[in-house]
Amino acid sequence: MKYCRYLVYGKVHYGAVEERGGDLWITGSAPAPAEDWAYLLSLMKAEPESFDFEPILLNSVHLLPPVMPSKIICVGRNYRDHARELGNEVPAEPLLFFKPPSSLLAPGGAIRLPALSERVDFEGELALVIGRRARKLSPDDNWRDVLRGVTLANDISARDLQNKDGQWARAKGFDTFCPVGPIVSDELNLDAGLIIETRVNGESRQQASTLDFIFSIPILLSAISAAFTLEPGDLILTGTPAGVGPLNPGDRVEVSIAGLGMLSNTVEAD
Numbered sequence: 001m002k003y004c005r006y007l008v009y010g011k012v013h014y015g016a017v018e019e020r021g022g023d024l025w026i027t028g029s030a031p032a033p034a035e036d037w038a039y040l041l042s043l044m045k046a047e048p049e050s051f052d053f054e055p056i057l058l059n060s061v062h063l064l065p066p067v068m069p070s071k072i073i074c075v076g077r078n079y080r081d082h083a084r085e086l087g088n089e090v091p092a093e094p095l096l097f098f099k100p101p102s103s104l105l106a107p108g109g110a111i112r113l114p115a116l117s118e119r120v121d122f123e124g125e126l127a128l129v130i131g132r133r134a135r136k137l138s139p140d141d142n143w144r145d146v147l148r149g150v151t152l153a154n155d156i157s158a159r160d161l162q163n164k165d166g167q168w169a170r171a172k173g174f175d176t177f178c179p180v181g182p183i184v185s186d187e188l189n190l191d192a193g194l195i196i197e198t199r200v201n202g203e204s205r206q207q208a209s210t211l212d213f214i215f216s217i218p219i220l221l222s223a224i225s226a227a228f229t230l231e232p233g234d235l236i237l238t239g240t241p242a243g244v245g246p247l248n249p250g251d252r253v254e255v256s257i258a259g260l261g262m263l264s265n266t267v268e269a270d
Contacts, residue, residue: 003066036068036233120158121247123240126153137226151181178237196209
């Protein structure tokens with residue numbers, strides 16, 4: 001299924017999403033994931049609601065990030081052309097780093113450019129959403145059983161601070177530096193490859209297939225779970241293609257994959 005997380009009159013809801021006539025619609029309620037314990041607790045305390053659900057256009061509601069991860073694990077330089085465009089060697093094994101959950105940003109939200117940085121880049125990516133607890137996976141395991149689905153992400157990066165600091169916690173971790181959404185889907189054929197595109201102010205800046213990964217999804221899950229126990233809701237950003245570039249106040253950046261809709265965010269000075 002496909003689902004989203006959205007806000008109506010101050011209340012969080014999970015909605016089942018379907019594509020109709022080329023648009024994504026919320027067509028009914030969807031079950032909340034187990035990690036959103038606050039939402040599940042609120043349901044236990046609330047009076048049951050009874051109403052006929054009228055389909056809603058996905059882009060007409062106040063969307064929230066569709067995941068509530070305990071951790072956000074990112075893969076650096078997972079496309080050869082991207083490694084080369086920044087003057088880096090192609091890694092011999094997956095290059096991993098974290099973003100804090102506080103960096104999450106909803107679809108439609110504003111990416112804030114911090115005064116501490118003189119260059120902040122976009123990096124459109126496919127993101128994996130973990131569906132069950134897992135550790136020490138083998139590349140030969142049935143990795144699809146571990147996934148709840150996939151979504152879109154934008155690994156916003158303060159490039160000058162990344163180069164200055166050496167380690168990437170500050171450069172990758174500012175508030176608003178991890179836009180995610182709008183939906184999670186388990187319906188896409190990952191084996192066939194997905195075309196990811198990033199546009200800035202309507203101009204295509206990145207376009208590539210996930211078949212171009214240096215490290216495939218089963219290898220990534222094996223490498224990551226060898227170090228960190230994966231929990232339901234955890235998010236894995238799988239790397240960005242070549243074509244990254246700086247953002248400026250007033251820009252609109254859009255990341256899209258067919259079947260996942262479009263993750264669209266504006267940019268403003270902090």
